[in-house]
Amino acid sequence: MFYNLKESLEKPALYTKSKEAFWDDEYISKQMLKAHLDPDFSGASRKFSFIEQSASWIKEKIPAQTYPKLLDIGCGPGIYAEKFALENYQVTGVDFSKRSIDYAKKSAQQQGLANTYYYQDYLAMDLKQSFDLATLIYCDYGALSTKDRQTLLHNIYQHLKPGGKLLLDVFSQKFYQQFQEEQKWENCENGGFWRPDEYIAFYGNYKYSNDVTLEQTTIVSDKEITPYYVWNTCFTKDALIQEMQEAGFEFCEIFSDVAGRAYNEENETMAIIVEKNLGGQVYEKVGYLVNKCRGY
Numbered sequence: 001m002f003y004n005l006k007e008s009l010e011k012p013a014l015y016t017k018s019k020e021a022f023w024d025d026e027y028i029s030k031q032m033l034k035a036h037l038d039p040d041f042s043g044a045s046r047k048f049s050f051i052e053q054s055a056s057w058i059k060e061k062i063p064a065q066t067y068p069k070l071l072d073i074g075c076g077p078g079i080y081a082e083k084f085a086l087e088n089y090q091v092t093g094v095d096f097s098k099r100s101i102d103y104a105k106k107s108a109q110q111q112g113l114a115n116t117y118y119y120q121d122y123l124a125m126d127l128k129q130s131f132d133l134a135t136l137i138y139c140d141y142g143a144l145s146t147k148d149r150q151t152l153l154h155n156i157y158q159h160l161k162p163g164g165k166l167l168l169d170v171f172s173q174k175f176y177q178q179f180q181e182e183q184k185w186e187n188c189e190n191g192g193f194w195r196p197d198e199y200i201a202f203y204g205n206y207k208y209s210n211d212v213t214l215e216q217t218t219i220v221s222d223k224e225i226t227p228y229y230v231w232n233t234c235f236t237k238d239a240l241i242q243e244m245q246e247a248g249f250e251f252c253e254i255f256s257d258v259a260g261r262a263y264n265e266e267n268e269t270m271a272i273i274v275e276k277n278l279g280g281q282v283y284e285k286v287g288y289l290v291n292k293c294r295g296y
Contacts, residue, residue, distance in 0.1 A: 005218075005220060005225050008202075008218045008225050008226075008227045009183075009202055009204065009218055009227075011204070011206050011214075012214070012216070012227075012229065014145075014208055014210070014212060015145035015146075015212075015231060016229055017229065018227070018228045018229050019226070019227075020226065020228070021096070022194075022228050023096060023097045024096060024097050024098060024099075027195065027196055028193070028194060029097050029098070029099040029100070030099060031193045031194075032097070032099075032100075033077055033097075033099055033100060033103060036076050036077050036079065036100070037077065037079075048079075050259060051079060051080060051083060052083070053259040054080075054137070054257075054258045054259040054260075055080060055083035055084060055087065057258075057259050057260035058084075058087075058135070058167065058258070059084075059087040059089075061260060061273070062133050062165055062167065062273070064084075064087055064088040064089045065088075066132070067089075067132035067133040067164070067165060068088075068089060068090050068132055069089075069090045069092070069129075069130070069131045069132045069133070069161075070084050070089040070090065070091050070092070070131060070132070070133045070134070070135065071092050071093075071094070071127075071131040071133070071134040071135070071156075071159060072084065072091060072092070072093040072094070072134075072135050072137075073094055073122050073125075073134060073135065073136045073140075073156070074094070074095055074122060074136060074137070074138070074140045075093030075094060075095045075100075075101075075104060075117065076095055076097070076100045076104070077100045077103040077104050077107070078093055078100075078103070078104030078107055078108060078115065078117065080135065080137060081093045081104065081108075081115050081117075082107065082108065082111065082113060082115070085108070085113045085114065085115050086113075089133075090114070091113075091114075091115045091116070092115070092116045092117070092118070092127065092129075092131070093115060093116070093117045093118070094117075094118045094120050094122050094125050094127070095117070095118075095119065095120075095122075096119070096120065096121045096122065097119075098119050101117050101118070101119040104117045105117050122152060122155065123144075123148055123151050123152055123155065124155075125155055125159070127159060129159070130159055130160060130161045130164070131159055131160055131161065131164060132160075132161055132163075132164050132165070133164060133165050133166075133167070134156050134159065134160060134164070134165070134166045134167070135166075135167045135168070135258075136152075136156075136166070136167070136168040136169075137167075137168070137169060137258055138169070139169055139170055139171050139232065139269065140168075141168050141169075141170055142170045142171055142231075142232050142233040142234065142235065143230065143231050143232060143233075144231075144233075145231070146233075149233075149243070150247065153243075153244070153247035153248075153249070154247065157247060157248055157249070157276055160276040161276070162276060162277070163275060163276065163277070164275070164276045165252065165273055165274065165275050165276075166244075166249065166273070166274050166275075166276075167258065167271065167272070167273050168271065168272060169257060169258050169269050169270065169271040169272075170233070170234070170235045170240060170269065170270060170271075170272075171213075171232050171233075171234045171235070171268060171269055172234060172235060172236075172265070172267060172268055172269060172270050173211065173234055173235070173236050173265070174265065174266055174267060174268050175213075175232070175234050175268040175269070176207070176211050176213060176234035178268070179205065179207055179213045180205065181205050181206055181207055182203075182204075182205050183202070183203065183204045183205075184202075184203050185200060185201065185202045185203065186200070186201045186203070187200050188200070188201060194217070194219050194228075195219060195221065197221070198221065199219050199220060199221040200219075200220045200221070201217055201218070201219055201220075202217070202218040202220065203215075203216070203217055203218075204216040204218070211233065211234045211235070211236075211239075212231060212232065212233050212234070213231070213232045213234065214229060214230070214231055214232075215229075215230040215232075216228070216229055216230075217230075235270070237254060237263070237265070237270065240254075240270065240272055241254070241272070244272065244274045248276070248277075249274035249275060249276060249277075250274060250275045250276075250277045251272070251274055252272075252273040252274055252275050253272070253273045254270060254271070254272050254273075255270065255271045255272075255273075256269065256270055256271070257269050257270070257271050258271045
């Protein structure tokens with residue numbers, strides 16, 4: 001028991017994956033849904049006031065009249081997706097939390113929205129249709145390893161029409177610089193976010209030399225020792241553009257966030273719009289296979 005605890009509290013190797021998909025856990029997913037739906041809490045989704053601003057900006061920047069079919073990747077309970085539908089997009093949402101997808105379907109039905117939702121891992125999604133616009137919002141992209149980011153970009157590319165656009169956001173170098181390493185613990189006698197019964201939570205924040213941060217939570221009870229990992233890869237403007245171009249996308253514009261604020265390197269996030277072009281087909285035929293051979 002002591003050895004397992006010691007091992008679980010140590011700083012893990014880069015991009016170590018959680019053994020359990022906590023976002024799809026029966027109990028934890030219920031707490032995450034509550035967090036998503038809290039209009040004033042930004043721990044799972046951004047505050048509703050920001051989402052309103054963001055959806056309004058997106059409809060002006062990438063209008064539904066020109067880009068009607070929208071794929072919302074990591075859609076959660078459909079908060080953004082519903083805003084998009086009200087702006088006349090034809091919305092398809094994908095998420096790997098069954099509870100969130102079930103909620104999104106029910107909510108859309110209650111509101112008379114034609115949104116379609118799929119319970120799928122977006123690293124392996126196969127929707128058998130193509131889209132004019134894809135969104136990946138709330139810095140989900142940087143939570144993935146280098147290899148998984150390449151897999152995701154390939155999947156998105158395959159689901160976009162020629163000329164289709166991708167909008168995503170990431171954490172910036174400013175976030176990395178301000179991130180503080182620390183370790184602390186909490187005794188949850190009456191249960192909490194992670195478990196319904198008593199447990200102790202050990203929290204560890206770590207920085208890695210390649211612009212990556214980790215927020216680690218280790219749950220300890222009389223039944224288990226379970227660590228969970230939340231990774232964030234932070235980007236410079238040039239590094240993000242290069243990663244998009246290597247995946248076959250053409251750079252369009254960059255901003256401080258998905259509400260369209262002008263780019264500022266002092267901001268903790270940045271958002272990018274890229275486009276699928278004909279030149280990017282080289283990536284489909286050659287580049288992706290090369291990267292796989294390199295083990296990326």
